[in-house]
Amino acid sequence: MRRHWKVGDLAKLAGLTVRTLRFYDQIGLFSPSAQTESGHRLYNESDLSRLQQIVSLKELGLSLEEIKSVLNDGQISPLEIINLQMARIKEQMKLQQMLLEQLQHVSKSIQGNAPLAVEDFTELLQVMKKSHEALVIERRTRWEQRLDMLGDFLAVGEEESKSKEE
Known part of the structure; x- marks a missing residue:
């Protein structure tokens, strides 16, 4: 199984746009675990778990600020x-x-x-x-x-x- 995904690969996998993932990074909601020497974002398996949580909470109707708060405060597992x-x-x-x-x-x-x-x-x-x-x-x-x-x-x-x- 693959251990790291670049932003484009992760976007395709998750059904999101690269722009969305970059925006999530910009607002501090979802940041990559690592970067290549050339500055490409790299995401790992724990990042996938967090992204799944973000998408799920979004589908449940929470705003991005609410999602950020819920995930950062550990209010919900x-x-x-x-x-x-x-x-x-x-x-x-x-x-x-x-x-x-x-x-x-x-x-x-x-x-x-x-x-x-x-x-x-x-x-x-x-x-x-x-x-x-x-x-x-x-x-x-x-x-x-x-x-x-x-x-x-x-x-x-x-x-x-x-x-x-x-």
Whole structure:
């Protein structure tokens, strides 16, 4: 198994951009363990573990500042992060299973030429609503995270511009 990854290789592995990893390093959230003589960032297996925790906490809706605080203060263990992520996925699966079962019920009724009761449609609509709300909340959380990153990026750019002007 490989012991070190350069920033480009790690970005591909994690499904992130090199720019994101460099930004994480710039704000002190995720820094490489080592550098080559020529200055290339090198990440090791413990770095992979930290990156997994960062990505998981991000998916759970925490801002980058909150993630940094949680990880630096040791407020939550890697196992707890994984358990939180599993609980979120189980809840999503439960909602999808409920929707699938209700759709199957309606489909069987239609195929059997049985009249559909108002309750069949209202239950289907309720399950669809719950599933849709969960999706909307997840999308909103992701947009908020992206806006946080953009704000952080722009703030860093402003600071650099001001320091150049001075």
